[in-house]
Amino acid sequence: MAFLLLLPFLPFVTSVLADQLSQEFDVLIKGGTVYDGTGAQARQADIALRGDRIIGVGEFGNAQAKSMIDATGLAVAPGFINMLSWSGESLIEDGRSRSEIQQGVTTEIMGEGNSMGPLNDAMKQRVVAEQSNIKYDIKWNTLSEYLRYLEERGVSANVASFLGATTVREYVIGLEDKQPTPEQLNQMRELVRQEMEAGALGIGSSLIYPPAFYAKTEELIELCKVAAKYHGKYISHIRNEGTRLLPALDELIRISREARIPAEIYHIKASGSANWSKLDEVLKRVEAARNEGLSITADMYTYPAAGTGLDACLPPWTADGGKPELFKRLRDPDTREKIAAEVRKPSNEWENWYIAAASPDRILLCDFKSEKLKPLTGKTLAQVAEMRGSDPVDTLMDLIAEDESRIGTVYFTMSEENLKKEIAQPWVSFGSDEASQAPEGPFLKSNPHPRAYGNFARVLGKYVREEKIISLAEAVRRLSGLPATNLGLDDRGFLQEGMFADVVVFDPETINDYATFEKPHQYATGMKHVFVNGVQVLRDGEHTNAKPGRAVWGPGKR
Known part of the structure; x- marks a missing residue:
């Protein structure tokens, strides 16, 4: 069986112990309905924090603390873990993780294929050349150096990463199709x-x-x-x-x-x-x-639409040697003809997103690199093809060549019924598959998938409160305890004494997502307070600008 650590619910701290410890409380969250991350039934309890740790879960009577939070009528839970974050670049631009914190995410897990290290000189040159709305200098070589760089620079959420198999391959072999x-x-x-x-x-x-x-x-x-x-x-x-x-x-x-x-x-x-x-x-x-x-x-x-590049419509051989070679092939008439024929034809050799979408009006263009093409943001491939008087396949090839980028794209390819089946599985956790966002600055130059602003709130609002696919206790387990256990993060993911103080307080009756595909830059609501390593990063629904996040390491660290 999968290893799912069944942590015992620790006994509540007695009122006597509460009196003894009360002088040492930094934060006391009073009277909330506590969901501890194990999936156990919720119960009324107080949560005491000191420094970066939870020091008690129980009844603390009239004990006082430097900061008192009245959680009456609210849910108190461990901070949520985003199992699939693309915030590697966005956190350099804005370390506050605003779209994530607003939903209760306290730990972001990166590294889907590509990780921010290790990088050799050639890879650094490629990364800089491909930068789009967010520009930054690369001040690290290894993945661990990057995570330390983020921590030192300041981030509101904790950060951790898998090592990208693609990154390892590029470091040693390059971008060519060879073994x-x-x-x-x-x-x-x-x-x-x-x-x-x-x-x-x-x-x-x-x-x-x-x-x-x-x-x-x-x-x-x-x-x-x-x-x-x-x-x-x-x-x-x-x-x-x-x-x-x-x-x-x-x-x-x-x-x-x-x-x-x-x-x-993944997803x-x-x-x-x-x-x-x-x-x-x-x-x-x-x-x-x-x-x-x-x-x-x-x-x-938790959405029936995927987000990836427009170049996912192209056969993999077109990118042999990297993006510059791809753009050359798209500009060569004979090669274009071959590419177009393969795009239009179903294949068992590769996953064709043009075919999966079934229609160009189910392919939404969201993120262009060039200022010239940015006005097309939010239009479908069908609309752009009509504007240009061009065939949709020719249009998508032209756009990629003109923009010299992958072009961020949303594909409407999934079933709502299947989403509900997936949510019902006890071994499924949640990941946004997006970068952290904010409705300001360079983030407004593109339209992210709404999952960036709403994925976790949507679990608790749409699928728990409204559709009752799973219970709130089970949802909290899947958002916290399950991913923490799967990742080997032994001191996070549960509201128990001794754990790091990643804690969220939210209203289960009002938590909701508002981001849409047309207007994605809208925060979720209903999250009241968020603590990361004992420091409050969200107070009464507003970001405090605190950046107490840390690099979180895997169990093999030496």
């Missing part, structure tokens, strides 16, 4: 060892995208064998979420089995209406693997 030599594979193993000992959580992959697509299963198994020695985890945007969904799932299970490593499916889904019926078999196979003794889990976002 590693034995010597190169040893270099890749050594990079994994170094970053695992420096605190990476495990290996993260994103196998639909080149150059990750070029990696064979055996390469991933070898990297995961190293991570497993440090109690790391394998987490993957599997190779196909549509036509080849089941073989892609089988690949993840094989990696888990052969590398002897826990594995998680579990069945993409494309022709594939929606496959979800039941996905759930069946995951349960079978768990019954076999493998630790297989998943995370998800």
